[in-house]
Amino acid sequence: MALKHTILAFLSRQPLSGYEVAKEFAEGFGGCFWKASQQQVYAELAKLEQQGRVTYEVIPQPGRLDKKIYSITSEGQEDLISWLTQPTEPTAIREDLGVIGLAGHLVPSQVVVLEIERRQKLHRSMAQHLQKMDEHFAKNLDSLELKDLYMHLVIRRAIRYQEDWVAWCNESLEAIERTMNDESFE
Amino acid sequence: MALKHTILAFLSRQPLSGYEVAKEFAEGFGGCFWKASQQQVYAELAKLEQQGRVTYEVIPQPGRLDKKIYSITSEGQEDLISWLTQPTEPTAIREDLGVIGLAGHLVPSQVVVLEIERRQKLHRSMAQHLQKMDEHFAKNLDSLELKDLYMHLVIRRAIRYQEDWVAWCNESLEAIERTMNDESFE
DNA sequence: CTTTTGTACTCAAAAACTTGAATACAAAAA
Protein backbone atom coordinates (compact mmCIF):
# COMPACT_ATOMS: atom_id res chain seq x y z
CA MET A 1 0.00 0.00 0.00
CA ALA A 2 1.04 3.51 -0.58
CA LEU A 3 -0.38 5.36 2.42
CA LYS A 4 2.85 4.55 4.18
CA HIS A 5 4.90 5.95 1.35
CA THR A 6 2.69 8.96 0.91
CA ILE A 7 3.28 9.86 4.55
CA LEU A 8 7.00 9.34 4.14
CA ALA A 9 6.86 11.55 1.06
CA PHE A 10 5.25 14.36 3.03
CA LEU A 11 7.82 14.05 5.78
CA SER A 12 10.60 14.07 3.21
CA ARG A 13 9.50 17.60 2.32
CA GLN A 14 9.38 18.83 5.91
CA PRO A 15 8.78 17.56 9.46
CA LEU A 16 5.14 17.61 10.47
CA SER A 17 2.92 16.70 13.40
CA GLY A 18 0.43 13.87 13.04
CA TYR A 19 -2.31 16.41 12.97
CA GLU A 20 -0.69 18.29 10.15
CA VAL A 21 -0.15 15.12 8.12
CA ALA A 22 -3.78 14.19 8.64
CA LYS A 23 -4.78 17.64 7.47
CA GLU A 24 -2.86 17.18 4.25
CA PHE A 25 -4.81 14.01 3.60
CA ALA A 26 -8.10 15.67 4.37
CA GLU A 27 -7.58 18.89 2.43
CA GLY A 28 -4.63 19.76 0.22
CA PHE A 29 -3.32 16.65 -1.39
CA GLY A 30 -6.05 14.47 -0.01
CA GLY A 31 -8.81 16.76 -1.08
CA CYS A 32 -8.82 15.02 -4.37
CA PHE A 33 -5.76 12.88 -4.67
CA TRP A 34 -5.46 10.63 -1.71
CA LYS A 35 -7.79 10.53 1.26
CA ALA A 36 -6.99 9.09 4.64
CA SER A 37 -8.65 9.52 7.99
CA GLN A 38 -6.93 10.91 11.07
CA GLN A 39 -7.00 7.53 12.73
CA GLN A 40 -5.34 5.94 9.76
CA VAL A 41 -2.60 8.54 9.76
CA TYR A 42 -1.88 8.27 13.49
CA ALA A 43 -1.84 4.49 13.30
CA GLU A 44 0.49 4.54 10.33
CA LEU A 45 2.84 7.03 11.98
CA ALA A 46 3.04 4.82 15.07
CA LYS A 47 3.89 1.84 12.88
CA LEU A 48 6.50 3.78 10.93
CA GLU A 49 8.03 4.94 14.17
CA GLN A 50 8.29 1.36 15.43
CA GLN A 51 10.01 0.40 12.21
CA GLY A 52 12.47 3.24 12.53
CA ARG A 53 11.30 4.99 9.37
CA VAL A 54 10.41 8.12 11.29
CA THR A 55 11.24 9.68 14.67
CA TYR A 56 9.38 12.27 16.62
CA GLU A 57 10.26 15.03 18.98
CA VAL A 58 7.75 15.92 21.65
CA ILE A 59 7.07 19.64 21.65
CA PRO A 60 5.42 20.77 24.89
CA GLN A 61 2.99 23.56 24.20
CA PRO A 62 2.06 26.04 26.90
CA GLY A 63 -1.50 25.38 27.99
CA ARG A 64 -2.06 22.80 25.26
CA LEU A 65 -1.59 19.16 24.57
CA ASP A 66 1.90 18.16 23.57
CA LYS A 67 2.62 17.90 19.92
CA LYS A 68 4.75 15.24 18.27
CA ILE A 69 6.77 16.49 15.36
CA TYR A 70 7.67 13.60 13.09
CA SER A 71 10.64 13.58 10.75
CA ILE A 72 11.85 10.99 8.31
CA THR A 73 14.96 8.96 9.22
CA SER A 74 17.62 7.80 6.81
CA GLU A 75 16.04 4.33 6.85
CA GLY A 76 12.76 5.96 5.95
CA GLN A 77 14.37 7.82 3.11
CA GLU A 78 15.98 4.67 1.77
CA ASP A 79 12.66 2.86 1.95
CA LEU A 80 10.96 5.70 0.14
CA ILE A 81 13.61 5.93 -2.56
CA SER A 82 13.49 2.21 -3.27
CA TRP A 83 9.71 2.46 -3.56
CA LEU A 84 10.00 5.44 -5.90
CA THR A 85 12.34 3.50 -8.12
CA GLN A 86 9.86 0.70 -8.73
CA PRO A 87 7.30 0.84 -11.53
CA THR A 88 3.82 2.02 -10.56
CA GLU A 89 0.57 0.41 -11.57
CA PRO A 90 -2.41 2.38 -12.78
CA THR A 91 -5.26 2.49 -10.29
CA ALA A 92 -8.82 1.63 -11.26
CA ILE A 93 -11.21 4.56 -11.18
CA ARG A 94 -13.69 3.03 -8.70
CA GLU A 95 -16.37 5.61 -9.22
CA ASP A 96 -19.95 5.22 -8.13
CA LEU A 97 -21.07 7.47 -10.94
CA GLY A 98 -19.73 4.87 -13.34
CA VAL A 99 -21.91 2.19 -11.82
CA ILE A 100 -24.94 4.36 -12.42
CA GLY A 101 -24.12 4.06 -16.09
CA LEU A 102 -24.37 0.29 -15.83
CA ALA A 103 -27.84 0.41 -14.37
CA GLY A 104 -29.13 3.81 -15.39
CA HIS A 105 -31.87 2.20 -17.45
CA LEU A 106 -33.61 1.22 -14.19
CA VAL A 107 -34.44 4.77 -13.18
CA PRO A 108 -36.00 7.72 -15.01
CA SER A 109 -33.46 9.64 -17.08
CA GLN A 110 -34.17 12.74 -15.02
CA VAL A 111 -32.63 11.06 -11.99
CA VAL A 112 -29.41 10.45 -13.88
CA VAL A 113 -29.42 13.91 -15.41
CA LEU A 114 -29.84 15.63 -12.06
CA GLU A 115 -27.08 13.58 -10.50
CA ILE A 116 -24.68 14.36 -13.32
CA GLU A 117 -25.50 18.04 -13.04
CA ARG A 118 -24.88 17.96 -9.30
CA ARG A 119 -21.54 16.24 -9.80
CA GLN A 120 -20.54 18.65 -12.52
CA LYS A 121 -20.91 21.60 -10.19
CA LEU A 122 -18.91 19.77 -7.55
CA HIS A 123 -16.03 19.02 -9.88
CA ARG A 124 -16.06 22.55 -11.22
CA SER A 125 -15.59 23.97 -7.76
CA MET A 126 -12.92 21.40 -6.93
CA ALA A 127 -11.05 22.43 -10.07
CA GLN A 128 -11.26 26.07 -9.03
CA HIS A 129 -10.00 25.31 -5.56
CA LEU A 130 -7.04 23.45 -7.03
CA GLN A 131 -6.34 26.27 -9.45
CA LYS A 132 -5.91 28.53 -6.47
CA MET A 133 -3.53 26.05 -4.82
CA ASP A 134 -1.52 26.05 -8.01
CA GLU A 135 -1.43 29.80 -8.62
CA HIS A 136 1.71 30.36 -6.62
CA PHE A 137 3.57 27.67 -8.56
CA ALA A 138 2.15 28.47 -11.98
CA LYS A 139 3.22 32.11 -11.71
CA ASN A 140 6.92 31.36 -11.32
CA LEU A 141 7.02 28.28 -13.49
CA ASP A 142 10.45 29.05 -14.90
CA SER A 143 12.17 29.71 -11.62
CA LEU A 144 10.70 26.82 -9.67
CA GLU A 145 13.02 24.51 -7.82
CA LEU A 146 12.56 20.82 -8.52
CA LYS A 147 10.55 20.16 -5.36
CA ASP A 148 8.02 22.80 -6.30
CA LEU A 149 7.92 21.84 -9.95
CA TYR A 150 6.90 18.33 -8.92
CA MET A 151 4.29 19.68 -6.57
CA HIS A 152 2.95 21.77 -9.43
CA LEU A 153 2.73 18.70 -11.64
CA VAL A 154 0.81 16.80 -8.99
CA ILE A 155 -1.66 19.63 -8.63
CA ARG A 156 -1.94 19.87 -12.40
CA ARG A 157 -2.84 16.19 -12.46
CA ALA A 158 -5.64 16.80 -10.02
CA ILE A 159 -6.87 19.87 -11.92
CA ARG A 160 -6.97 17.93 -15.17
CA TYR A 161 -8.86 15.15 -13.44
CA GLN A 162 -11.53 17.49 -12.18
CA GLU A 163 -11.81 19.31 -15.48
CA ASP A 164 -12.11 16.02 -17.29
CA TRP A 165 -15.07 15.13 -15.12
CA VAL A 166 -16.70 18.44 -15.93
CA ALA A 167 -16.22 17.87 -19.65
CA TRP A 168 -17.55 14.32 -19.47
CA CYS A 169 -20.62 15.53 -17.61
CA ASN A 170 -21.30 18.00 -20.42
CA GLU A 171 -20.84 15.38 -23.08
CA SER A 172 -23.11 12.95 -21.24
CA LEU A 173 -25.85 15.44 -20.48
CA GLU A 174 -26.02 16.37 -24.14
CA ALA A 175 -26.19 12.75 -25.24
CA ILE A 176 -28.90 11.87 -22.75
CA GLU A 177 -30.98 14.91 -23.57
CA ARG A 178 -30.67 14.21 -27.29
CA THR A 179 -31.93 10.68 -26.75
CA MET A 180 -34.79 11.86 -24.55
CA ASN A 181 -35.94 14.24 -27.28
CA ASP A 182 -35.69 11.60 -29.97
CA GLU A 183 -37.88 9.29 -28.02
CA SER A 184 -40.57 11.83 -27.29
CA PHE A 185 -40.96 12.61 -31.00
CA GLU A 186 -41.31 9.03 -32.10
CA MET B 1 -19.37 0.09 -0.60
CA ALA B 2 -20.32 -0.21 -4.17
CA LEU B 3 -18.96 -3.59 -5.20
CA LYS B 4 -22.27 -5.02 -4.11
CA HIS B 5 -24.17 -2.55 -6.24
CA THR B 6 -21.85 -2.92 -9.16
CA ILE B 7 -22.53 -6.65 -9.18
CA LEU B 8 -26.26 -6.02 -8.94
CA ALA B 9 -25.93 -3.56 -11.82
CA PHE B 10 -24.30 -6.20 -13.99
CA LEU B 11 -26.98 -8.71 -13.14
CA SER B 12 -29.66 -6.13 -13.90
CA ARG B 13 -28.42 -6.16 -17.48
CA GLN B 14 -28.39 -9.95 -17.83
CA PRO B 15 -27.98 -13.11 -15.70
CA LEU B 16 -24.37 -14.20 -15.36
CA SER B 17 -22.32 -16.89 -13.66
CA GLY B 18 -19.92 -15.92 -10.90
CA TYR B 19 -17.10 -16.58 -13.25
CA GLU B 20 -18.51 -14.23 -15.85
CA VAL B 21 -19.09 -11.48 -13.30
CA ALA B 22 -15.52 -11.87 -12.12
CA LYS B 23 -14.35 -11.62 -15.71
CA GLU B 24 -16.17 -8.32 -16.13
CA PHE B 25 -14.29 -6.98 -13.14
CA ALA B 26 -10.99 -8.24 -14.43
CA GLU B 27 -11.34 -7.12 -18.03
CA GLY B 28 -14.15 -5.07 -19.56
CA PHE B 29 -15.49 -2.73 -16.97
CA GLY B 30 -12.90 -3.63 -14.42
CA GLY B 31 -10.02 -3.22 -16.78
CA CYS B 32 -9.95 0.39 -15.86
CA PHE B 33 -13.08 1.29 -13.99
CA TRP B 34 -13.55 -1.03 -11.10
CA LYS B 35 -11.35 -3.95 -10.20
CA ALA B 36 -12.33 -6.86 -8.00
CA SER B 37 -10.78 -10.27 -7.56
CA GLN B 38 -12.57 -13.54 -8.21
CA GLN B 39 -12.66 -14.30 -4.51
CA GLN B 40 -14.27 -11.00 -3.78
CA VAL B 41 -16.93 -11.54 -6.41
CA TYR B 42 -17.80 -15.05 -5.27
CA ALA B 43 -17.96 -13.95 -1.65
CA GLU B 44 -20.16 -11.03 -2.53
CA LEU B 45 -22.50 -13.16 -4.64
CA ALA B 46 -22.89 -15.61 -1.76
CA LYS B 47 -23.75 -12.75 0.57
CA LEU B 48 -26.21 -11.25 -1.91
CA GLU B 49 -27.83 -14.65 -2.31
CA GLN B 50 -28.26 -14.98 1.46
CA GLN B 51 -29.88 -11.57 1.55
CA GLY B 52 -32.26 -12.51 -1.22
CA ARG B 53 -30.90 -9.89 -3.64
CA VAL B 54 -29.99 -12.52 -6.18
CA THR B 55 -30.91 -16.14 -6.91
CA TYR B 56 -29.05 -18.72 -8.86
CA GLU B 57 -29.93 -21.65 -11.01
CA VAL B 58 -27.49 -24.53 -11.10
CA ILE B 59 -26.69 -25.48 -14.65
CA PRO B 60 -25.13 -28.96 -14.83
CA GLN B 61 -22.58 -29.08 -17.59
CA PRO B 62 -21.69 -32.39 -19.22
CA GLY B 63 -18.22 -33.39 -18.08
CA ARG B 64 -17.63 -30.11 -16.32
CA LEU B 65 -18.18 -28.46 -12.99
CA ASP B 66 -21.66 -27.13 -12.49
CA LYS B 67 -22.22 -23.51 -13.22
CA LYS B 68 -24.38 -21.18 -11.14
CA ILE B 69 -26.24 -18.62 -13.15
CA TYR B 70 -27.15 -15.69 -10.94
CA SER B 71 -30.01 -13.32 -11.62
CA ILE B 72 -31.21 -10.29 -9.74
CA THR B 73 -34.42 -10.61 -7.69
CA SER B 74 -37.02 -7.90 -7.25
CA GLU B 75 -35.55 -7.15 -3.81
CA GLY B 76 -32.20 -6.79 -5.47
CA GLN B 77 -33.62 -4.43 -8.01
CA GLU B 78 -35.29 -2.33 -5.33
CA ASP B 79 -32.05 -2.16 -3.40
CA LEU B 80 -30.18 -1.14 -6.53
CA ILE B 81 -32.70 1.50 -7.49
CA SER B 82 -32.68 3.08 -4.06
CA TRP B 83 -28.90 3.18 -4.20
CA LEU B 84 -28.98 4.74 -7.67
CA THR B 85 -31.29 7.43 -6.40
CA GLN B 86 -28.88 8.61 -3.73
CA PRO B 87 -26.20 11.22 -4.44
CA THR B 88 -22.73 9.88 -5.21
CA GLU B 89 -19.49 11.13 -3.77
CA PRO B 90 -16.41 11.75 -5.86
CA THR B 91 -13.66 9.23 -5.26
CA ALA B 92 -10.10 10.27 -4.52
CA ILE B 93 -7.62 9.45 -7.27
CA ARG B 94 -5.28 7.35 -5.10
CA GLU B 95 -2.51 7.13 -7.62
CA ASP B 96 1.01 6.04 -6.83
CA LEU B 97 2.32 8.21 -9.64
CA GLY B 98 0.98 11.20 -7.74
CA VAL B 99 3.02 10.29 -4.69
CA ILE B 100 6.13 10.29 -6.82
CA GLY B 101 5.45 13.93 -7.43
CA LEU B 102 5.58 14.58 -3.70
CA ALA B 103 8.99 13.01 -3.33
CA GLY B 104 10.41 13.15 -6.84
CA HIS B 105 13.19 15.45 -5.66
CA LEU B 106 14.77 12.49 -3.87
CA VAL B 107 15.66 10.60 -7.05
CA PRO B 108 17.38 11.63 -10.28
CA SER B 109 14.97 13.26 -12.73
CA GLN B 110 15.69 10.51 -15.22
CA VAL B 111 13.99 8.01 -12.94
CA VAL B 112 10.82 10.09 -12.91
CA VAL B 113 11.01 10.75 -16.64
CA LEU B 114 11.34 7.07 -17.50
CA GLU B 115 8.46 6.13 -15.24
CA ILE B 116 6.20 8.76 -16.75
CA GLU B 117 7.11 7.58 -20.25
CA ARG B 118 6.35 4.00 -19.29
CA ARG B 119 2.99 4.97 -17.88
CA GLN B 120 2.16 7.08 -20.90
CA LYS B 121 2.53 4.09 -23.19
CA LEU B 122 0.38 2.03 -20.88
CA HIS B 123 -2.44 4.55 -20.82
CA ARG B 124 -2.24 5.02 -24.55
CA SER B 125 -2.82 1.33 -25.13
CA MET B 126 -5.58 1.21 -22.55
CA ALA B 127 -7.30 4.07 -24.37
CA GLN B 128 -7.04 2.18 -27.64
CA HIS B 129 -8.45 -0.97 -26.10
CA LEU B 130 -11.39 1.00 -24.78
CA GLN B 131 -11.93 2.70 -28.13
CA LYS B 132 -12.41 -0.73 -29.60
CA MET B 133 -14.91 -1.66 -26.92
CA ASP B 134 -16.80 1.50 -27.74
CA GLU B 135 -16.76 1.19 -31.54
CA HIS B 136 -19.95 -0.79 -31.72
CA PHE B 137 -21.82 1.81 -29.65
CA ALA B 138 -20.24 4.88 -31.18
CA LYS B 139 -21.21 3.78 -34.68
CA ASN B 140 -24.95 3.69 -33.99
CA LEU B 141 -25.06 6.54 -31.53
CA ASP B 142 -28.41 7.82 -32.75
CA SER B 143 -30.23 4.51 -32.67
CA LEU B 144 -28.93 3.30 -29.33
CA GLU B 145 -31.38 2.12 -26.75
CA LEU B 146 -31.00 3.67 -23.32
CA LYS B 147 -29.13 0.70 -21.84
CA ASP B 148 -26.50 0.91 -24.54
CA LEU B 149 -26.28 4.67 -24.47
CA TYR B 150 -25.40 4.49 -20.79
CA MET B 151 -22.83 1.80 -21.43
CA HIS B 152 -21.34 4.03 -24.09
CA LEU B 153 -21.13 6.91 -21.64
CA VAL B 154 -19.36 4.74 -19.09
CA ILE B 155 -16.82 3.64 -21.65
CA ARG B 156 -16.39 7.22 -22.77
CA ARG B 157 -15.60 8.13 -19.18
CA ALA B 158 -12.88 5.53 -19.10
CA ILE B 159 -11.49 6.61 -22.48
CA ARG B 160 -11.32 10.23 -21.36
CA TYR B 161 -9.57 9.16 -18.18
CA GLN B 162 -6.90 7.28 -20.06
CA GLU B 163 -6.43 10.05 -22.58
CA ASP B 164 -6.16 12.58 -19.82
CA TRP B 165 -3.31 10.60 -18.32
CA VAL B 166 -1.55 10.55 -21.67
CA ALA B 167 -1.91 14.32 -22.00
CA TRP B 168 -0.69 14.94 -18.46
CA CYS B 169 2.34 12.75 -19.08
CA ASN B 170 3.20 14.88 -22.11
CA GLU B 171 2.76 18.10 -20.22
CA SER B 172 4.89 16.82 -17.34
CA LEU B 173 7.66 15.40 -19.47
CA GLU B 174 8.00 18.73 -21.24
CA ALA B 175 8.09 20.65 -17.98
CA ILE B 176 10.69 18.36 -16.44
CA GLU B 177 12.89 18.38 -19.49
CA ARG B 178 12.70 22.15 -19.72
CA THR B 179 13.86 22.43 -16.12
CA MET B 180 16.65 19.93 -16.65
CA ASN B 181 17.96 21.95 -19.58
CA ASP B 182 17.73 25.24 -17.68
CA GLU B 183 19.77 23.81 -14.89
CA SER B 184 22.49 22.38 -17.09
CA PHE B 185 23.08 25.80 -18.72
CA GLU B 186 23.34 27.70 -15.47
C1' DC C 1 1.32 -36.33 -25.25
C1' DT C 2 2.28 -32.91 -22.18
C1' DT C 3 1.91 -28.12 -21.08
C1' DT C 4 -0.74 -24.09 -21.16
C1' DT C 5 -4.93 -21.66 -21.17
C1' DG C 6 -9.64 -21.24 -19.92
C1' DT C 7 -13.74 -22.42 -17.23
C1' DA C 8 -15.62 -22.71 -12.45
C1' DC C 9 -15.39 -22.34 -7.63
C1' DT C 10 -13.61 -22.28 -2.46
C1' DC C 11 -10.84 -21.33 1.82
C1' DA C 12 -8.04 -18.64 4.83
C1' DA C 13 -5.07 -15.00 6.63
C1' DA C 14 -3.31 -10.55 6.57
C1' DA C 15 -3.48 -5.78 5.47
C1' DA C 16 -6.10 -1.70 4.87
C1' DC C 17 -9.94 1.22 5.49
C1' DT C 18 -14.21 3.01 7.64
C1' DT C 19 -17.01 4.38 11.41
C1' DG C 20 -17.87 5.90 15.82
C1' DA C 21 -16.45 7.46 20.05
C1' DA C 22 -13.59 9.73 23.64
C1' DT C 23 -10.26 13.03 25.87
C1' DA C 24 -8.29 17.71 26.35
C1' DC C 25 -7.85 22.44 25.85
C1' DA C 26 -7.90 27.33 23.35
C1' DA C 27 -9.76 30.88 20.68
C1' DA C 28 -13.21 32.95 18.12
C1' DA C 29 -18.03 33.51 17.04
C1' DA C 30 -22.85 33.85 18.24
Place this chain on the structure above:
DNA sequence: TTTTTGTATTCAAGTTTTTGAGTACAAAAG
Protein backbone atom coordinates in the same frame (compact mmCIF):
# COMPACT_ATOMS: atom_id res chain seq x y z
C1' DT D 1 -21.31 33.14 27.94
C1' DT D 2 -22.30 29.24 25.67
C1' DT D 3 -21.47 27.09 21.33
C1' DT D 4 -18.67 26.18 17.58
C1' DT D 5 -14.38 25.60 15.39
C1' DG D 6 -9.70 24.26 15.50
C1' DT D 7 -5.63 21.94 17.49
C1' DA D 8 -3.92 17.34 19.04
C1' DT D 9 -4.21 12.45 20.00
C1' DT D 10 -5.99 7.58 21.08
C1' DC D 11 -8.94 3.30 21.23
C1' DA D 12 -11.96 -0.18 19.41
C1' DA D 13 -14.96 -2.65 16.34
C1' DG D 14 -16.38 -3.78 12.06
C1' DT D 15 -16.04 -4.02 7.01
C1' DT D 16 -13.48 -4.34 2.76
C1' DT D 17 -9.71 -5.51 0.09
C1' DT D 18 -5.55 -7.95 -0.98
C1' DT D 19 -2.75 -11.92 -1.36
C1' DG D 20 -1.87 -16.58 -1.85
C1' DA D 21 -3.13 -21.15 -2.25
C1' DG D 22 -5.96 -25.09 -3.68
C1' DT D 23 -9.50 -28.22 -6.33
C1' DA D 24 -11.35 -29.89 -10.73
C1' DC D 25 -11.73 -30.70 -15.39
C1' DA D 26 -11.67 -29.61 -20.78
C1' DA D 27 -9.79 -28.00 -24.87
C1' DA D 28 -6.35 -26.13 -27.58
C1' DA D 29 -1.48 -25.43 -28.45
C1' DG D 30 3.02 -26.99 -28.72
